[in-house]
Amino acid sequence: MSEPLPSLLLVGCGQMGGALLNAWIAHGLEPSVVIDRHREDLSSPHQVVRALTDIPADFHPAAVILAVKPQKARPVLEELARLRPDIVTDAVIVSVMAGLSTSTISAFLKTNAPTARPAVVRAMPNTPSAIGRGATGLFAGNAVTPAQKTLCDRLLSAVGATAWVHPEEQIDIVTAVSGSGPAYVFLLAELLEKTAVSMGLAPDTARLLARKTVSGSGELLERSSEDATELRRRVTSPGGTTAAALAVLDAPDNCPRILREALEANVLRSHELAS
Ligand SMILES: NC(=O)C1=CN([C@@H]2O[C@H](COP(=O)(O)OP(=O)(O)OC[C@H]3O[C@@H](n4cnc5c(N)ncnc54)[C@H](OP(=O)(O)O)[C@@H]3O)[C@@H](O)[C@H]2O)C=CC1
Ligand SMILES: O=C(O)[C@@H]1CCC=N1
Structure with missing residues (x-):
């Protein structure tokens, strides 16, 4: 097996957090802490706790993975900074949350740690990550070091393909396409x-x-x-049955227009979640 993945603090272990965690454990994850109210089935060396107040004082993760709903982010981030300013300073904060920008995440973290300069990465994975076939778009905020960027790439490469994007707004397109x-x-x-x-x-x-x-x-x-x-093309015999179906599906006003509208609605929803 390759080098183990470093210790993580995973906040939220639902559909996406759980998919990532299962894949990371399969890749050999150093002892990590998961905060979630439902998940209780992790065996040693990992630990599940119910609240941020229960993070062991001697636990120092290399990365914090934020996998709660965007609407729940603010209290989580403010409490994390109040309880564990050391983690906010030392770890890379990796948000998989749709919509929320690196500056919003930093601002929430700075409410209770004004001098912190949090290193925030946005990662937009997808659920095939659970079987190592994910596709993740990433964006690194200003304070992220090259070593932290490499760490994030390692984490998400362990669950599938990765692509870094720039500027940050492109993460919304990634969300619409692959997330x-x-x-x-x-x-x-x-x-x-x-x-x-x-x-x-x-x-x-x-x-x-x-x-x-x-x-x-x-x-x-x-x-x-x-x-x-x-x-x-290899399915589509000229004048055959597939061509008859594709003439309907691929007509400019059908799938191409509908997919465009769907992706635009997705991006719009990211903007709404951000505000
Ligand atoms: N699902 C997907 O395919 C993808 C999701 N994402 C992003 O991942 C994030 C999570 O989505 P998803 O996994 O679908 O949602 P889920 O609701 O399945 O998971 C969120 C989990 O976080 C828990 N939670 C809520 N509040 C807290 C808290 N204060 N501390 C610890 N845990 C908490 C929830 O518990 P409870 O139910 O008790 O509230 C739940 O178990 C979202 O921000 C989404 O944008 C990104 C890419 C793909
Ligand atoms: O539906 C959502 O908001 C999340 C983001 C991408 C996939 N699921």
Whole structure:
């Protein structure tokens, strides 16, 4: 196994925090502390506590991963800075929260630690991280050192592909494309299944064919060096059945317009969460 990942403080262990944690533990994670009200199933050397007040005084993580909902960030960050200014000063603060900017996160942390200059990284992962097939966009705030940036890259590379973006606003586009992206793919699987049933296939057959089509196509794309466009071309016989369907789906006013509107709505929601 490669070098262990350093100790982390994970705040919030729901869908995303839990997915990351499982993958990090599988990669060998130094003793870490998780704050969550639900998760109790971690075995030693890791520790689950219910509140920031329960972080052991001698625990000094290399990174704090913030994986609570953006709407809950402010009290968490203010309390962390009040209780453990040493952690805010020494650790890199990695937020996976949609919307909240590095300056907002820093401002919350500075409410109770005015002299701190927190090193804040935004990471936007996705749930396939749970199986090591995630895709994460990252942005580093001003105070982040090269060593902290390398550490963040190690952490997120352990769960899939990474790409650093600049300027910070691009994280909202990352959220719209890959952070939320798995939901669009699962929606496709759902709609294929439901439509197949409505057209007459047995439910079990529809489910099997829809799931395997989506997962098999994803795996083919993963293993191929070809673009998606070329893989699509190989399915599409001139004048055949696929071409008839794509003439509907890919008409400018259908999927291209609808996907654009969906991604713009996603970015708009990030802006709303930020304010
Ligand atoms: N889900 C996804 O695919 C992705 C999510 N994200 C981001 O990840 C973050 C979390 O989302 P997600 O995992 O879906 O949400 P979840 O609700 O599944 O997880 C959030 C967890 O944080 C816990 N929590 C709430 N308040 C505190 C607190 N004060 N201290 C410790 N834990 C707390 C919640 O517990 P309780 O239920 O008791 O409140 C819950 O277990 C969001 O900011 C989101 O933008 C980013 C990329 C992808
Ligand atoms: O839906 C959300 O707000 C989060 C961010 C990206 C995926 N889930």
